[in-house]
Amino acid sequence: MKAPPFIYHRPDTLDEALGLLAEHDDDAKILAGGQSLIPLMGLRMGRPEHVVDIGHIPGLAGVVKRA
Ligand SMILES: Cc1cc2nc3c(=O)[nH]c(=O)nc-3n(C[C@H](O)[C@H](O)[C@H](O)COP(=O)(O)OP(=O)(O)OC[C@H]3O[C@@H](n4cnc5c(N)ncnc54)[C@H](O)[C@@H]3O)c2cc1C
Structure with missing residues (x-):
């Protein structure tokens, strides 16, 4: 089943992402890889x-252990 319609945002910076999340609050979900969110939306x-x-936000591409 296809996901219901939604507005897709692709922020380039962390500040922009945080602004969108603050603006849309409970109406917004973060998409990271989409492994779980997209199937859940389809269902x-x-x-x-x-x-x-x-x-696509630089610096969020991985987790690094600092010494
Ligand atoms: C077919 C399949 C196989 C899988 N196999 C494994 C496996 O072998 N091992 C394993 O550990 N897991 C597995 N998973 C689970 C999956 O990897 C996890 O659910 C993981 O969270 C998905 O990451 P994602 O980046 O795709 O997140 P998404 O699908 O993009 O998001 C998952 C949820 O986390 C929220 N979210 C994402 N990023 C953030 C963030 N930065 N801050 C707050 N909320 C956030 C989203 O809004 C959403 O609710 C599998 C899932 C599927 C569908």
Whole structure:
């Protein structure tokens, strides 16, 4: 099943992403890789109006252990 309609946001900076999340609050969900969110939306178990894709923000691409 296809996900219901939603507005896709692709912020380039962390500040922009945080601004979108603050603006849309409970109506927004973060998309990281989409492994879980997109299937859930397809099953109608999640219906966010706004999806904020953080996959292109520099510095959020991985987790690094600091010494
Ligand atoms: C077919 C399949 C196989 C899987 N296999 C494994 C496996 O082998 N091992 C394993 O550990 N997991 C597995 N998973 C689970 C999956 O990897 C996790 O659910 C993981 O969270 C998905 O990451 P994602 O980046 O794709 O997140 P998304 O699908 O984009 O998001 C998942 C949820 O986390 C929220 N979210 C994402 N990023 C953030 C953030 N930065 N801050 C706050 N909320 C956030 C989203 O809004 C959403 O609610 C599998 C899932 C599927 C569908």
